[in-house]
Amino acid sequence: xxxxxxxxxxxxxxxxxxxxxxxxxxxxxxxxxxxxxxxxxxxxxxxxxxxxxxxxxxxxxxxxxxxxxxxxxxxxxxxxxxxxxxxxxxxxxxxxxxxxxxxxxxxxxxxxxxxxxxxxxxxxxxxxxxxxxxxxxxxxxxxxxxxxxxxxxxxxxxxxxxxxxxxxxxxxxxxxxxxxxxxxxxxxxxxxxxxxxxxxxxxxxxxxxxxxxxxxxxxxxxxxxxxxxxxxxxxxxxxxxxxxxxxxxxxxxxxxxxxxxxxxxxxxxxxxxxxxxxxxxxxxxxxxxxxxxxxxxxxxxxxxxxxxxxxxxxxxxxxxxxxxxxxxxxxxxxxxxxxxxxxxxxxxxxxxxxxxxxxxxxxxxxxxxxxxxxxxxxxxxxxxxxxxxxxxxxxxxxxxxxxxxxxxxxxxxxxxxxxxxxxxxxxxxxxxxxxxxxxxxxxxxxxxxxxxxxxxxxxxxxxxxxxxxxxxxxxxxxxxxxxxxxxxxxxxxxxxxxxxxxxxxxxxxxxxxxxxxxxxxxxxxxxxxxxxxxxxxxxxxxxxxxxxxxxxxxxxxxxxxxxxxxxxxxxxxxxxxxxxxxxxxxxxxxxxxxxxxxxxxxxx
Numbered sequence: 001x002x003x004x005x006x007x008x009x010x011x012x013x014x015x016x017x018x019x020x021x022x023x024x025x026x027x028x029x030x031x032x033x034x035x036x037x038x039x040x041x042x043x044x045x046x047x048x049x050x051x052x053x054x055x056x057x058x059x060x061x062x063x064x065x066x067x068x069x070x071x072x073x074x075x076x077x078x079x080x081x082x083x084x085x086x087x088x089x090x091x092x093x094x095x096x097x098x099x100x101x102x103x104x105x106x107x108x109x110x111x112x113x114x115x116x117x118x119x120x121x122x123x124x125x126x127x128x129x130x131x132x133x134x135x136x137x138x139x140x141x142x143x144x145x146x147x148x149x150x151x152x153x154x155x156x157x158x159x160x161x162x163x164x165x166x167x168x169x170x171x172x173x174x175x176x177x178x179x180x181x182x183x184x185x186x187x188x189x190x191x192x193x194x195x196x197x198x199x200x201x202x203x204x205x206x207x208x209x210x211x212x213x214x215x216x217x218x219x220x221x222x223x224x225x226x227x228x229x230x231x232x233x234x235x236x237x238x239x240x241x242x243x244x245x246x247x248x249x250x251x252x253x254x255x256x257x258x259x260x261x262x263x264x265x266x267x268x269x270x271x272x273x274x275x276x277x278x279x280x281x282x283x284x285x286x287x288x289x290x291x292x293x294x295x296x297x298x299x300x301x302x303x304x305x306x307x308x309x310x311x312x313x314x315x316x317x318x319x320x321x322x323x324x325x326x327x328x329x330x331x332x333x334x335x336x337x338x339x340x341x342x343x344x345x346x347x348x349x350x351x352x353x354x355x356x357x358x359x360x361x362x363x364x365x366x367x368x369x370x371x372x373x374x375x376x377x378x379x380x381x382x383x384x385x386x387x388x389x390x391x392x393x394x395x396x397x398x399x400x401x402x403x404x405x406x407x408x409x410x411x412x413x414x415x416x417x418x419x420x421x422x423x424x425x426x427x428x429x430x431x432x433x434x435x436x437x438x439x440x441x442x443x444x445x446x447x448x449x450x451x452x453x454x455x456x457x458x459x460x461x462x463x464x465x466x467x468x469x470x471x472x473x474x475x476x477x478x479x480x481x482x483x484x485x486x487x488x489x490x491x492x493x494x495x496x497x498x499x500x501x502x503x504x505x506x507x508x509x510x511x512x513x514x515x516x517x518x519x520x521x522x523x524x525x526x527x528x529x530x531x532x533x534x535x536x537x538x539x540x541x542x543x544x545x546x547x548x549x550x551x552x553x554x555x556x557x558x559x560x561x562x563x564x565x566x567x568x569x570x571x572x573x574x575x576x577x578x579x580x581x582x583x584x585x586x587x588x589x590x591x592x593x594x595x596x597x598x599x600x601x602x603x604x
Contacts, residue, residue: 002068003079005061009054010086018054020087020098062101066108072137080105081148084155088226094310095226097154103162109144110136110166110200111193136200145207152225153218156208157312160321163205167328170194170201174334198332199339205329206346210318211354218313228313316356323355330364337375344368344378345414348385358390369400377404377418384421388428398436399499401425405443410455416547419458423543427465434472439500441466441476442493445512453521454549460516460527461541468534477532479509523554 012018065083068076084102088095149156174194311317329335330343347365352358361382368379380400386392401422409418426432426440441463448459467473492507516528582589 002061002065002076003082006079006082006086009058009061009083012054013087017051018058019051020055020058020089020101062104066104069105069108069140070111072140074140074143077105077109077140077143078147080108081144085225094229096310096312097158097226099158099161099165102155102158103165106159106162106201106204107166109140110197110204136203141203141207144204148225149208152223153213153318154224154226154228154312156210156213157318157321159204160208160318160325163201163208163325164321164328166201167198167325167332170198170334171328171332174332194332194334195336198329198335202329202335202339202343205325206342208322208325209350210315210322211350213315213318218309218315218318224312228310319354319356322351323357323360326351326355327360327364330361337371340368340371341375341378344375344382345417347382352382352385352390358386359392362386362392362394366394374412374414376400377409377412377414377421380404381417381421384425398425398432402439402443402500402503403498405440405447407447407450410447410451415455419543419547423462423547426462427469427543430469432470434470435503435506436500437466437470438473438476438505439497439503441473441510442503442505442508443495445510445516446495449512449515452551453519453524453554454546454551456516456519456521456524457527457549457554458543458546460513460524460531461543461546463510464527464531464534465540465543467532468538468540473506474532475506476508476510477513521554522558 009018013020062083065076065080069080084097084105087098087101089098090096149159326343326347330340335343344365347361352361355361365379365382365386369376369383371379380397383392383394383397383400387394387397404418405422409415412418426437444459444463448456451459467477491509491511492504494503497503510531513528513531517525519525519528580589582591
């Protein structure tokens, strides 16, 4: 029934009888009627009354559709997507996706209960779904992504704008209630409506990928949900504009940014935006001065064709919208800690390399590091990317990384990510001070004493590489003593220090290697004996291989090694023929004896 109503309203909209205003909400319809009645007495006009009636019924239809989507009905979600596709918004004569309709769809979707669906006995309405405390149904999210967002670039762009709007509303609602806006909550109650909506909104945002959005791919109008105007019409509309005006408009255009966007980082974002939409101004001047007439004219044509496109056909605008949506969602104070972890896993690989101003995420990563635990580990990865690739100055980075080197992180779920980050930070540069390298080596070896065999192997390989790369730390393995019983030297290392500078690791020695030589696992003991005895021709350890070690892989490796040894050489069981099941000094000696072959034959 709802899909039939969609077809009826779509036909009315195509004939011009249904003109949506303000996204089709009931309040906006009432305001339009009051304005028409008090202004030009257009309320008495038959067409105005008919149009107002259709808008009111369309708003009721959207309300019922939202309730069905909130109840987890996949058919209702498909119908709502059809409404968005068949009800474009006109702006300056250009048809585009109605952002308010898309916002209503996402608002109904983020309060969907995972226990409901098309076959559920009881549906959840839009007003009560938030109290269910359940996450959004993964099938609904997969349907939205596979059939609506992924195939259509304009749907992704306006969905990002809608996500930003919804996140801003959740932020305002929770900040007025006295929530702390400077730090994320460590443990959020699942029954909290704002936390559930924020987490579901983040799950939608994780599905939106603009990494493959380029000006060339966005030029194809067939992939859009609502076909953009032909390029020749856009060029004729802007034919009177000069190239400089096109570039300035392209650089200064902004998509409803809030007060926080007017800072130095936003200026950097504008410059990145200009560089993405065309060739940079400095490059253009240099090309014009070199006398390359053909290349200059072709660049001008390319810039003009890009500048004449609508905003949702520009790759730079997609990246800007992605950035603003992520910042708005991460700013929500009631975002659960589990959702924050998922976001921090996604940031270094899929967001920071794409957005125009990655440094704007520095505050989010810094606040997340203060949460502690695995969240700090994930936040530190993003900070490392910002430092190495985008020039972020974070003086406390190595002190923060040093604080994460603890035995508990060797058993954490994300220990592989932590090991990879540790390897990149310590082995990537030869300019680290000796006291920093020595402190990390000492603390890592101390943790290896209580770490699993896979973690101990990683530590030994990393320490071996660091000692050979930084020759000034060789005293750690050549110094005698190290805190053992009867030693002439005390261990000067301070294991409670939170900073490598205060650990005094250079005054100590790696006596932990002697303990690891007696490790129960033969691979750990063998590798521990080799640390400090390498020569100049000994190759560095490939750390990628040590990152993949687990209990299962070590067991399989040992089993294959022992199996190959036994195949080459038969293992003897005993060298003397036993006369009894027990030894001579045992209490039960003589009770049970091994029968001789003669006795066995007589027994037959």
